Amino acid sequence: MKKGYFGDFGGRFVPELLMPPLMELEEAMKDILPSEAFQKELDDLLQNYAGRKTPLTFCPGLSERLGFELWLKREDLLHTGAHKINNTLGQALLARYMGKTSLIAETGAGQHGVATAAAAARLGMKCTVYMGAEDAERQSANVRRMRLLGAEVVAVESGSRTLKDAINAALRAWISLQKTTHYCFGTAAGPYPFPDLVREFQSVIGREARAQMLERTGALPDYVVAAVGGGSNAIGMFSPFVPDASVRLIGVEAGGTGEPGCMHSAAINLGRPGVLHGEYTMLLQNDDGQILPSGSISAGLDYPGVGPEHAHLAASGRVRYAVAYDHEALDAFQTLCRVEGILPALESSHALAYVLEHAGEFESGSRVLVNLSGRGDKDMDIVEKALGL
Amino acid sequence: MHILEKKIRDAAAEGRTALIPFVTAGYPSPETFWNVMGELDESGADIIEIGVPFSDPVADGPVVEEASVRALSNGVTLHGIMEGLRRHRGRFRAGLVLMGYMNPFLQYGLERLAREAREVGVHGFIVPDLPFDEAGEMRAVLAEQGLALIALVGPNTGEDRMKLYAEVSQGYVYAVSVMGTTGERNSLPPEVTDVLSRVRRVFSLPVALGFGLRSPEQLSALPKEVRPDAAVFGSSLLRHLAEGSSPADFMRVWREGQ
Numbered sequence: 090m091k092k093g094y095f096g097d098f099g100g101r102f103v104p105e106l107l108m109p110p111l112m113e114l115e116e117a118m119k120d121i122l123p124s125e126a127f128q129k130e131l132d133d134l135l136q137n138y139a140g141r142k143t144p145l146t147f148c149p150g151l152s153e154r155l156g157f158e159l160w161l162k163r164e165d166l167l168h169t170g171a172h173k174i175n176n177t178l179g180q181a182l183l184a185r186y187m188g189k190t191s192l193i194a195e196t197g198a199g200q201h202g203v204a205t206a207a208a209a210a211r212l213g214m215k216c217t218v219y220m221g222a223e224d225a226e227r228q229s230a231n232v233r234r235m236r237l238l239g240a241e242v243v244a245v246e247s248g249s250r251t252l253k254d255a256i257n258a259a260l261r262a263w264i265s266l267q268k269t270t271h272y273c274f275g276t277a278a279g280p281y282p283f284p285d286l287v288r289e290f291q292s293v294i295g296r297e298a299r300a301q302m303l304e305r306t307g308a309l310p311d312y313v314v315a316a317v318g319g320g321s322n323a324i325g326m327f328s329p330f331v332p333d334a335s336v337r338l339i340g341v342e343a344g345g346t347g348e349p350g351c352m353h354s355a356a357i358n359l360g361r362p363g364v365l366h367g368e369y370t371m372l373l374q375n376d377d378g379q380i381l382p383s384g385s386i387s388a389g390l391d392y393p394g395v396g397p398e399h400a401h402l403a404a405s406g407r408v409r410y411a412v413a414y415d416h417e418a419l420d421a422f423q424t425l426c427r428v429e430g431i432l433p434a435l436e437s438s439h440a441l442a443y444v445l446e447h448a449g450e451f452e453s454g455s456r457v458l459v460n461l462s463g464r465g466d467k468d469m470d471i472v473e474k475a476l477g478l
Numbered sequence: 479m480h481i482l483e484k485k486i487r488d489a490a491a492e493g494r495t496a497l498i499p500f501v502t503a504g505y506p507s508p509e510t511f512w513n514v515m516g517e518l519d520e521s522g523a524d525i526i527e528i529g530v531p532f533s534d535p536v537a538d539g540p541v542v543e544e545a546s547v548r549a550l551s552n553g554v555t556l557h558g559i560m561e562g563l564r565r566h567r568g569r570f571r572a573g574l575v576l577m578g579y580m581n582p583f584l585q586y587g588l589e590r591l592a593r594e595a596r597e598v599g600v601h602g603f604i605v606p607d608l609p610f611d612e613a614g615e616m617r618a619v620l621a622e623q624g625l626a627l628i629a630l631v632g633p634n635t636g637e638d639r640m641k642l643y644a645e646v647s648q649g650y651v652y653a654v655s656v657m658g659t660t661g662e663r664n665s666l667p668p669e670v671t672d673v674l675s676r677v678r679r680v681f682s683l684p685v686a687l688g689f690g691l692r693s694p695e696q697l698s699a700l701p702k703e704v705r706p707d708a709a710v711f712g713s714s715l716l717r718h719l720a721e722g723s724s725p726a727d728f729m730r731v732w733r734e735g736q
Contacts, residue, residue: 090610090611090614090642091611091612091614092611100612101609101611101612102580102607102608102609102612103536103607103609104536104537104606104607104609104630105609105610105630105631105632105635105639105654106537106632106633106634106635106654106657108609108611108635108639109634109635109636247540247543247547248533248534248547253534254534257534257535257536260536261536261537261539261658261659264537264657264658264659265656265657265658267634267657361585363581363584363585364579364580364581364584364607365534365581366534366536367607372581374581374585376585377555377556377557377582377585378532378556378581378582378583378584378585378586379532379533379550379581379582380533380534380581
């Protein structure tokens with residue numbers, strides 16, 4: 090009866106009271122998702138509301154400097170500013186087909202919360218977003234955006250007052266609200282079927298990028314690079330490339346400040362397997378199995394776990410997971426601003442940072458595709474403070 | 479018959495509801511916890527559920543979560559709990575159950591956990607984030623040591639799923655009274671009658687009712703034919719202890735209230 094495993098990772102470790110809504114969602118994925126009516130409506134929303142398809146941008150300045158071709162998939166140009174809207178439109182629409190009238194969501198930096206609030210408003214649903222109290226303080230602009238979009242924002246005071254506690258609060262709320270409410274989970278993690286569902290909605294990124302690369306360059310990219318927190322933008326980008334053996338895939342985790350013993354979010358590189366938020370995956374934890382607080386300059390990567398499919402892709406060796414540090418991400422952020430005129434999110438800056446810092450690892454003349462998962466306007470305060478501007 | 483089942487059947491033979499207090503390990507303080515255990519045991523607990531603290535207790539309400547946070551900041555660990563149980567082995571008349579989330583158990587090592595748990599006098603486990611579908615391995619490892627994995631079912635658990643649990647469960651079945659987390663409610667929701675009668679139909683094990691209990695009157699308000707064989711109370715006990723009152727006073731209310 091075990092279900093939803095990627096190799097050893099995944100599963101469904103939730104209270105029995107959450108099994109019925111998860112099974113209901115699993116059925117809906119099977120019955121509703123493939124239907125023509127659903128697909129047509131989702132396509133329309135993605136194209137005409139969210140702004141798909143997103144461009145594939147060649148970076149002439151950086152490519153010349155680096156000695157290989159740097160291409161960016163521009164998820165930063167989507168409505169609400171990041172790839173998150175791909176998933177929230179899909180889940181909100183699915184929820185409406187299921188007869189649900191409300192959405193709940195967790196959010197860390199606030200991007201998933203904003204994207205859920207927008208989808209709920211557009212589809213006429215009620216929306217409540219759980220956000221760690223500390224995140225709500227440091228990302229207050231997104232709290233205001235969610236409220237303007239009609240969502241109720243609940244500041245979660247328990248635990249470390251960050252994303253992991255927001256997920257706990259949302260799961261608890263879902264136990265009592267499940268009849269009318271869908272839990273719009275934000276990343277490719279959590280109990281089955283969420284990792285599959287989120288990948289399904291995010292893989293539009295990789296499908297488009299793959300076709301665009303073939304069309305523009307006549308070939309597949311040699312490398313595909315994406316930042317990994319929970320892992321939704323990365324799994325969306327990677328999964329259409331996984332069968333292409335010639336394409337090397339690199340996930341980039343957030344290493345924090347890089348000082349010895351610093352807080353970080355590199356669950357695959359520095360964690361151990363365990364159970365959190367309904368899944369068996371790589372986690373930051375102590376010897377007693379208590380979850381450790383994570384840290385990163387990028388709030389969207391600041392999470393002590395990672396989606397189970399990434400844990401599996403790491404174990405199987407299909408994807409290599411590397412680390413970029415706060416200062417490297419800040420450098421990459423500035424470089425992209427000045428050389429290409431693009432202001433990237435700090436999450437995406439980690440992916441870019443790995444490419445810039447390790448340029449020597451990439452064969453000269455090769456094609457490197459980076460997922461630019463979001464835009465950096467939301468990070469202005471953090472960047473200016475870090476750079477002393 | 480598993481010893482946990484026997485504890486509840488013995489209470490029934492005396493014409494009373496078995497009492498199952500839940501207390502988080504190391505609560506209210508690591509120094510006083512074992513006295514609380516002793517007092518609960520001496521004042522009529524049939525089974526005691528010891529909460530193993532976890533950083534992310536997703537099935538718990540604010541009171542148990544707060545107790546868990548406090549225990550962790552006081553340095554309570556599963557290793558420490560096992561050592562304490564070893565020191566106090568043979569002291570308790572009540573059946574002992576460890577209740578906690580999967581990850582600390584997993585990191586301890588399931589086989590080692592089961593072996594040592596039996597040695598120190600534990601009779602069973604409750605793992606709120608381990609539904610039937612994921613429980614096969616742990617149930618088998620525990621069974622080898624004669625330990626029960628207690629089934630948790632609730633208002634939205636249909637008969638089909640209850641049957642899955644019923645086929646493999648030992649000890650007792652824990653019926654969750656509310657669609658929510660642990661914590662006191664002023665009154666039990668009307669659905670509780672449906673859950674209890676469904677549980678009665680499907681399980682031959684004794685039934686313990688928990689989540690939301692605060693007073694014995696809540697049980698006497700239920701129709702006689704569905705009244706549970708045992709009552710579990712956690713948050714209300716923790717609150718009582720936090721106010722500085724004694725475990726014996728709390729137990730007296732439940733003993734005399736039925």
